[in-house]
Amino acid sequence: MRVLVAEDERMLADSIVEGLRAEALAVDVAYDGHAALERLGVHDYDVLVLDRDLPGVHGDDVCRTVVADGLLVRVLMLTAAGDVRARVAGLSLGADDYLPKPFAFEELVARIQALGRRVRPADPPMLERAGVRLDRAHRQVFRDGRYVPLARKEFGLLAELLRAGGAVVSSEALLEKVWDEHIDPFTNTVRTTMMKLRRKLGDPPVIETVPGVGYRIP
Numbered sequence: 001m002r003v004l005v006a007e008d009e010r011m012l013a014d015s016i017v018e019g020l021r022a023e024a025l026a027v028d029v030a031y032d033g034h035a036a037l038e039r040l041g042v043h044d045y046d047v048l049v050l051d052r053d054l055p056g057v058h059g060d061d062v063c064r065t066v067v068a069d070g071l072l073v074r075v076l077m078l079t080a081a082g083d084v085r086a087r088v089a090g091l092s093l094g095a096d097d098y099l100p101k102p103f104a105f106e107e108l109v110a111r112i113q114a115l116g117r118r119v120r121p122a123d124p125p126m127l128e129r130a131g132v133r134l135d136r137a138h139r140q141v142f143r144d145g146r147y148v149p150l151a152r153k154e155f156g157l158l159a160e161l162l163r164a165g166g167a168v169v170s171s172e173a174l175l176e177k178v179w180d181e182h183i184d185p186f187t188n189t190v191r192t193t194m195m196k197l198r199r200k201l202g203d204p205p206v207i208e209t210v211p212g213v214g215y216r217i218p
Contacts, residue, residue, distance in 0.1 A: 001116040002026040002043065002177060006036035006062065007051040007078065016049065019105055020112070024139065024152045026179055033057025037065060044176065045073045046116045049108070050095070052079040060093055067094035074115035078103075127162035129217050130206045134162055143201050153178055154197045157190070161207065161217050170214035 003020055007013035008031050020027045028043065030036035033054040040048070040062075048066065052059040063075055077095040091098055096118070097111050127134040133142045139155060141148045150158065156178035160169055171190045179189070194215065198207055208216050 001046045001113075002028075003047045003049060003112060004028050004030065004036065004039055004043070004045045004073070005049045006030045006033070006054060006059070007049070008032060008053070008055055009051070016105075016108070020109070021152075023109055024156060025112075026156070026177060033059065033062050036062050040066065040071060040073065047112050048073045048075045049112065050075055050077050052077055063093045063095055074118055076108075076111055076115055127159065129162050129166070132158070132162065132201065132206055132217070134159055143206075146202075148200050148202075150197065150200060153193050154200065157193055157197055161215060164216065166216060166218055168210050168214045168216045173214070 003025050005013055005016050005020070005027060007016065007029070010031060013029050013031060017027045017029050028039055028045075030039055034056040036048075036050070036054065037057060039045075048062075050059050050062060054062065059077065059079075063077065066073060066075060074097075075095040076097045076099060077091075077093075078099055078101060080101045096115055099108060099111060125135070125137055127136065131144045134155075135141070136159070141150050141155065141158060157174055160174055160177055174190050194207065198205060201207070206217055208218055210216060
């Protein structure tokens with residue numbers, strides 16, 4: 001899942017970003033409304049965590065633009081105002097969910113994950129193919145019953161390949177879904193991470209390279 005956090009309180013924004021990345025999510029950050037709209041125009045996000053009181057372009061206007069442009073991103077609106085009238089106003093703008101500050105980080109994660117499931121069909125608790133089993137809840141991977149310890153990006157790559165159900169996934173798609181905007185689009189990080197993943201999964205190889213197209217688990 002790819003998330004954009006639009007929050008002008010930098011300490012709070014950076015704390016949210018760090019926590020979400022620890023949950024194996026690809027996360028970008030914008031500290032004002034102009035930057036949020038710029039990133040929304042470039043990347044396909046699953047969830048937008050949107051502070052309502054953004055400087056530059058107000059959070060309400062960011063939300064209106066998301067709706068007017070028909071973007072598929074789900075909007076979780078944050079605000080210091082927690083009364084019913086404020087929640088109704090935020091939802092009437094087109095937000096999908098509303099969370100007043102201060103909030104428990106665990107609740108924020110749960111709400112983001114719930115919104116992400118609306119963007120694409122929910123994954124089953126276990127993703128399995130070709131003897132590889134990925135347990136999403138416990139972040140564990142097994143190859144023919146053998147536990148395989150994976151780094152976060154390796155886990156993310158494997159999850160995307162398993163979700164594809166045998167279809168080819170391009171390097172560009174993997175870069176978009178597993179990494180954030182700070183990654184160089186011309187980097188070989190997908191290939192490097194794929195090599196590490198293959199090495200850990202062991203022989204016989206389960207990930208196939210389709211030259212000039214991408215990768216798949218047939």
